Amino acid sequence: MWRLHQFPLCPFSRAVRFALAEKGVRHELVLAYPWERGETLSRLNPAIQTPVMENGSLVLCDSSAIIEYLDETIERPPLIGGSAAERAEARRLGAWFAQRFYAEVTAPLLAERMYKRVVLRGMPDGISIRNANRAAELHLQYVDDLLDVNRWLAGPLFSIADIHAAAQISVADYLGGIDWRGHQSAKIWYSALKSRPSFRALLVDRMEGIRPPADYDKLDF
Amino acid sequence: MWRLHQFPLCPFSRAVRFALAEKGVRHELVLAYPWERGETLSRLNPAIQTPVMENGSLVLCDSSAIIEYLDETIERPPLIGGSAAERAEARRLGAWFAQRFYAEVTAPLLAERMYKRVVLRGMPDGISIRNANRAAELHLQYVDDLLDVNRWLAGPLFSIADIHAAAQISVADYLGGIDWRGHQSAKIWYSALKSRPSFRALLVDRMEGIRPPADYDKLDF
Numbered sequence: 001m002w003r004l005h006q007f008p009l010c011p012f013s014r015a016v017r018f019a020l021a022e023k024g025v026r027h028e029l030v031l032a033y034p035w036e037r038g039e040t041l042s043r044l045n046p047a048i049q050t051p052v053m054e055n056g057s058l059v060l061c062d063s064s065a066i067i068e069y070l071d072e073t074i075e076r077p078p079l080i081g082g083s084a085a086e087r088a089e090a091r092r093l094g095a096w097f098a099q100r101f102y103a104e105v106t107a108p109l110l111a112e113r114m115y116k117r118v119v120l121r122g123m124p125d126g127i128s129i130r131n132a133n134r135a136a137e138l139h140l141q142y143v144d145d146l147l148d149v150n151r152w153l154a155g156p157l158f159s160i161a162d163i164h165a166a167a168q169i170s171v172a173d174y175l176g177g178i179d180w181r182g183h184q185s186a187k188i189w190y191s192a193l194k195s196r197p198s199f200r201a202l203l204v205d206r207m208e209g210i211r212p213p214a215d216y217d218k219l220d221f
Numbered sequence: 222m223w224r225l226h227q228f229p230l231c232p233f234s235r236a237v238r239f240a241l242a243e244k245g246v247r248h249e250l251v252l253a254y255p256w257e258r259g260e261t262l263s264r265l266n267p268a269i270q271t272p273v274m275e276n277g278s279l280v281l282c283d284s285s286a287i288i289e290y291l292d293e294t295i296e297r298p299p300l301i302g303g304s305a306a307e308r309a310e311a312r313r314l315g316a317w318f319a320q321r322f323y324a325e326v327t328a329p330l331l332a333e334r335m336y337k338r339v340v341l342r343g344m345p346d347g348i349s350i351r352n353a354n355r356a357a358e359l360h361l362q363y364v365d366d367l368l369d370v371n372r373w374l375a376g377p378l379f380s381i382a383d384i385h386a387a388a389q390i391s392v393a394d395y396l397g398g399i400d401w402r403g404h405q406s407a408k409i410w411y412s413a414l415k416s417r418p419s420f421r422a423l424l425v426d427r428m429e430g431i432r433p434p435a436d437y438d439k440l441d442f
Contacts, residue, residue: 046363047321058306065312072305084293085279091286099320100268142267 001028005052007034008205009114009174011106012063012098013051015167018159019067021198023074027053035119041144064094067160081157090154093146093161094158097139101168104135109175118209133177140183147185166193170202174212177221187221226262226273228255229426230335230395232327233284233319234272236388240288240381242419244295248274256340266273285315288381302378311375314367314382318360322389325356330396339430352399361404368406387414393424395433401442408442417441 004020004027007111020027032041044052045061045210053060061133071079080087080181109132112124143165154161169190172178180187194217195201203217215221225241225248227234237429250295253262255270266282274281279373281287292300301308314404349432363385367374375382390411393399399407414420415438436442 047317060306060309060313062313062316065309065316068312069305072308084290085281087293088281088286088290091289092281093285095283095286096268145237 001055003030004028005030005032005044005053005054007031008169008207009110009210010034010050011102011168011171012049014170014202015063015098015115015163016051016053016066017165017202018167018199019070019079021051021201022077022079022163023070025070025074028192030209030216035115042087063164064098064160067094067163069073071160078157079163080120081158082155083158086155090161091152091158094159094164097105097161097164099170101139103170105132105139105150105172105177106168108132109172111176113177114207114210118179118207132172133179136172136177137179140178140180140186143186143189147189153189163194166190166199167202170199174207174216175210176213191219191221222276224251224275225249226253226265226275227271229428230331230392230431231255231271232323232389232392233270234383235391235423236284236319237272237274237287238423239384239388240291240300240419242422243298243300243384243417244291246295254292256336276419281306284385285312285319285381287385288315292381299378300381300384302380303376304336306389307376307378310380311380311382314375315385318382318385318389322360322386322393326353326360326393326398327389329353330393330398334396334398335428335431339428350398354394354400357393357398358400360398361401361407364407364410365404368410374410377407383410387411387420388423391420395428395437396431397434412440413442 002025004016006017006029032038032050033127034041037048041050041052044054044059047061049061051063051066051156053066060069067079080090108128112129116122116124134161143153150156152158152162153165168179223246225234225237227250253271255262258269259373262271262273263269265275265280268282272284272287274287281290288300289322301311329349331351337345339345365375371377373379373383374386390399415424
């Protein structure tokens, strides 16, 4: 059986868990905090990052590479489907959220509201959090714009773009970084995701020592 | 015909140009400096980043998404080939160089030795450059380690991993950030790439106002 090395607030692990659940792949979760630089994680992934997916001698790292692997080896449902151009758009937007949204929103929120609280036991930096909140606002606006013309973020098909976006947004939301007011389209899209069993399972998880806002896992928010 | 919006020291544009040349795709280069936030680039790519590949109404952004598109639409030579596991390894290492090497080496060198010189006309920060050089050293060591067991970076096949690695390393090398001494395996690999016409064409390019080291485009370095 697959073993997934991850921790509850790792947005990249969430993306892989979402994809695994969509594809119906049984797997076991193994808790790994990258900052502890444990022997197992360091041996499996020279980047010392989660997620790592392991099955016997096969070891897969990098969330996008893992999702591509799942999509190549398990046909249904497609996560990168449609024409070559549609697949390129799904990958562009997947990278947008996994890299850009992560750098501007999720990473600073994780640094200030998770790492400082749980590991360093220090005070969060208000300016950094405000900048992350402001960036989140622009990204939600972009989500609204995309949904004005598309059923899902990258087009008519649910895709890796929705997976990476939902994974990043859900971590930012857990850390109080998302203000849904004024983002009706994004809210409807996220509500539809919340009602998928594959994604709902993620929202049950809690990170020790940090509580999400009251509406975090509610369908009505 | 495809039009590629790029600039000579953009490592992601170099990766796409390398892939285009490997696949034998005719294209036209359009010069675009992202920091000028020109009207065309902003309209084509909301990230306001190079590269953008454009053909009539079809617009592709994100270097990895573009290379995946080329690999799906043009069969030979494969750039992400082999088994699903081998493809996952190529994608993992492609992301390693496009994201990690870029963040630790190429981005700071571009900031200090290109952007400050050409745009800001300021003094480079020595500490930032030294940290980038130190990170480059560790990455070259990793390249050596990979080549101890593989013919190419990700395995027996030339792949997107070699493309992203060569693109990033070539920009760092142009900016004086690569010390090849002690990296015999990496040097033999890079020399083999330099002798490929598809890659050699890139090394002829010059960025206005910045000269590369004397050995930069030499087969013997």
